[in-house]
Amino acid sequence: MKSSHIPRATIQRLAVYVQVLENLIQNNENVISSEGLARACGVNPSQIRKDLAYFGEFGVRGVGYYVQDLLTAIKQSLGIDRTWNVALVGVGNLGRALLRHQIFRKRGFILVGAFDCDPFKIGEEVAGLEVVCSRRLKERAKDLDIEIGMITTPPERAQRAANYLVEAGIKGIVNFAPSRIKVPEGVAVEYVDFIHHLFSVAFNISLNQSKGLA
């Protein structure tokens, strides 16, 4: 296992494989060919074989992949063969939607705390969680064993939210606010930027139109 060398783009594809493999298990499909897996994931078979080579020999010649074994190996290597406790900072429209979203718990990310600095929101209950003042993050993070923070504040408050999370000893942040944040080394940051994807689609539509494809 050479997990420490998995490139970023591979991790993104592995996340897709996990999604597809979990759907296969739900449909009681226990074995899949690399071609079948490639088609379901929208990548080419040689890419899949290359990506999965990180985990040792999982393909069986003439059979394909054993879905459960492959899923277990990928999850182990990504550190998602366990659950992670997550805090959300910023209980606005998006924050509320994410607190209520089923996908996190399904994939092992348990939202255990909701934080906001707006006195009108503190004490409110959203998706079974009481909204707590962001200043209390450090104190609550220990009690709740929080390891990951999600930021859903307005962009101008994202850095402050990040500071609270870092002070609370949280080592990984997913930032949904459309602004960059600064964190010390050793804290992993990911950006979920909807607008990137809209830009990319707009660009590709323009491009296809200029090619006469659309």
Add this chain to the structure above:
Amino acid sequence: MKSSHIPRATIQRLAVYVQVLENLIQNNENVISSEGLARACGVNPSQIRKDLAYFGEFGVRGVGYYVQDLLTAIKQSLGIDRTWNVALVGVGNLGRALLRHQIFRKRGFILVGAFDCDPFKIGEEVAGLEVVCSRRLKERAKDLDIEIGMITTPPERAQRAANYLVEAGIKGIVNFAPSRIKVPEGVAVEYVDFIHHLFSVAFNISLNQSKGLA
């Protein structure tokens, strides 16, 4: 201008540059060095210079970049120097949050239609839009001049939503549902998958812990 050759990773970085440059303009900063821009964007200066070389000669020796000129050039090349009308399909928690999100309009993506197949939601008003039956997408798309669709349905309904959008002649889709969709050639698809980012953060925390960094 060689926009048809801009690689995907470059488009993602360009979207970050747009975000940072727009913030500079709001703060009345008209000129920025490539080092300053690199720092604000979280990439290295040689990468910025390489990316911006797609747009011709924008750097001025000893000065840096003229923020407005650079922003205009990037926006033109990405096809975002205009507004795009967007339809949202799936008015659940996430759909509602996105309909109310200010970022889309700010960046030129105007949400003009909200669609859902749930009879209990049809006719309801969300963020100033009346929810319309998804079957009427084709009819409405023409009237509303919709060019991009956003899917926020549950995963098992994403393909049906995509079919409605394709039948309505829409050439670009941003899929927020955690499932793959199939569309004809010439339709651009982007996936916004929160879980990818959580997987990535979880992986990096595990990795940092094994390195003794965290």
